[in-house]
Amino acid sequence: MTTFQPRLQRLPEMLTPPPGPRSRAMSARLAAVECPAFDARRSAREALSDTSQAPIVYAEGEGPNVIDVDGNRYVDLVAGFGALVFGHRPPFVSAAVSAQQDKLALALGDVYSAETKVALCERLAALFPEPGARVMLGLSGADAITAALKTAQLATGRAKVIAFEGGYHGLSHGPLAACGLAPSFREPFAGQVGDFVSFRPYGERDLRLTGDVAAVLIEPLLGRGGCIVPAEGLLRDLRAQCDAAGALLIADEVWTGMGRAGSLLASVAEGVLPDIVCLGKGLGAGFPISAVIGRDRVMQAWGAHGGTAIHTGTHFGSPPACAAALAVLDALADGAVLERVNRIGDAWRQKLETATAGRGVTVLGRGLMIGLKLEGGAARALSVMRALLARGYIVLTGGTKGDTLTLTPPFDIEPGLLEAFNGALRAALDEAPAPKEPR
Incomplete structure (x- = not known):
């Protein structure tokens, strides 16, 4: 029977504001030869959010961590659009x-x-x-x-x-x-x-x-x-x-x-x-x-x-x-991983609700498939996504209106990394606050 063991998991370490110079250079090389749809989408998102959407470039990954070509270390809460259920390189x-x-x-x-x-x-x-x-x-x-x-x-x-x-x-x-x-x-x-x-x-x-x-x-x-x-x-x-x-x-x-x-x-x-x-x-x-x-x-x-x-x-x-x-x-097969997914996911959603209270966020999802719907629409969601990237956390936006941060981390992620993300999320939300209700 195959089992998995959680590996060494590290908090973010940012050596340069992302994207760093090597990411920018490699992204420019890619843009010169790749289908232009992706650069066009980034440009539209920049215009909507008034924040840079320039990409980082991955160099390596292990477990829940990704290191980009500039040496920055991130906690990956997207995990290959949810596909990396056991993280990078299990x-x-x-x-x-x-x-x-x-x-x-x-x-x-x-x-x-x-x-x-x-x-x-x-x-x-x-x-x-x-x-x-x-x-x-x-x-x-x-x-x-x-x-x-x-x-x-x-x-x-x-x-x-x-x-x-x-x-x-x-x-x-x-x-x-x-x-x-x-x-x-x-x-x-x-x-x-x-x-x-x-x-x-x-x-x-x-x-x-x-x-x-x-x-x-x-x-x-x-x-x-x-x-x-x-x-x-x-x-x-x-x-x-x-x-x-x-x-x-x-x-x-x-x-x-x-x-x-x-x-x-x-x-x-x-x-x-x-x-x-x-x-x-x-x-x-x-x-x-x-x-x-x-x-x-x-x-x-x-x-x-x-x-x-x-x-x-x-x-x-x-x-x-x-x-x-x-x-x-x-x-x-033995159900232990599924039990962990539910236990960790339930606890994280509760802590996310506490961490985001009063900041215009609705916590959604089940297991380790979690959405954070933001008041302020897609523009705010993109801004918060980039503020989190600067702090070393990789998330994506989703939802039919682009107003939801989607979180699909590896199943073996340690609660300490999620707790650290909660603090980074509070700071990112305060950096891009929800719009005030009209009087």
């Missing part, structure tokens, strides 16, 4: 990947599989609390959502999908049509992605499903949309409506799964069995792998086409990525 995952890399780096996809793929698919199928579950592997969360949407059409013979405002789901063409985080992500590509998705407010219970709906796609908790926990019973209501309409319920657990929200599968922890579950991010603990787990009666639709309908790729189920996922599942 030894047990690195060892599993290295051992597999030395044996076999690539098999032949869906033609001739590797033994690690066989083992992983068996383990993933066993997570699903119904016999006969089937698995499809991919590289990213967007791959998993794409496979789930394809499955819904094959299984139901319908195309229409209900998704929710604030849901992310990924930016490749299939998931992009269902991306409710920001219409601006979809609109430039409207002619290519189609109009098969209808959006509802997140948390809406009565969907009034019609007979042409193939699936309802939902995050059990909104991730990038602001770490929002829905009202109790929402998933059960959606499950009943899907059953009545003959539609599938697809749970996007790319963020929430593998312990991030305190359980292996957040939907199952709510007492709901989706037809399809999508996993990614934490499944590989930093290595690119994703999965769809579906009910047998649903997944049989792929076989009904005699092999003419397939969803595969050269690196889907690569042996090293499968080895990483198996190591993650081993580490989560």
Whole structure:
């Protein structure tokens, strides 16, 4: 059984105000050759917040710490958009990947599989609390959502999908049509992605499903949309409506799964069995792998086409990525890590509420998936994010309005680092105070 041991964890140490000269120089080199979308986004955020959004450049990472190319040490409370569930370079995952890399780096996809793929698919199928579950592997969360949407059409013979405002789901063409985080992500590509998705407010219970709906796609908790926990019973209501309409319920657990929200599968922890579950991010603990787990009666639709309908790729189920996922599942198997995630997360949210009292902050989330919604909107959130970076803490903004700081630290982070962050957060909030109520 694989276990993880918390490693040496350090508080921030800032040698130069970020970004330092080497980060600036390397960022300029990157900007000269990278797609200009990212610099354009930074410029827009600078104009909105009246604060620099110039990036730092990572040099190395270990556990919850990152060191940039200027030698500054940070506490990473983003952890690879939540994917680094055991922090940077977890030894047990690195060892599993290295051992597999030395044996076999690539098999032949869906033609001739590797033994690690066989083992992983068996383990993933066993997570699903119904016999006969089937698995499809991919590289990213967007791959998993794409496979789930394809499955819904094959299984139901319908195309229409209900998704929710604030849901992310990924930016490749299939998931992009269902991306409710920001219409601006979809609109430039409207002619290519189609109009098969209808959006509802997140948390809406009565969907009034019609007979042409193939699936309802939902995050059990909104991730990038602001770490929002829905009202109790929402998933059960959606499950009943899907059953009545003959539609599938697809749970996007790319963020929430593998312990991030305190359980292996957040939907199952709510007492709901989706037809399809999508996993990614934490499944590989930093290595690119994703999965769809579906009910047998649903997944049989792929076989009904005699092999003419397939969803595969050269690196889907690569042996090293499968080895990483198996190591993650081993580490989560005995429940001790999940217990820690819930205990540390509950305590941190309470302390965050105390630390931010009177400063225009609402604390959201579950487990180690926490959102801090700020009065003052996106401009204030960006300013606070940069003030925290200057103090050695890496956070990101999220939420449909960009007004939420999203915190997704590694599962093994020590409470002392979180306590130190609380003090830095108070100072950053006071540096960028909430707007006063008009008289």
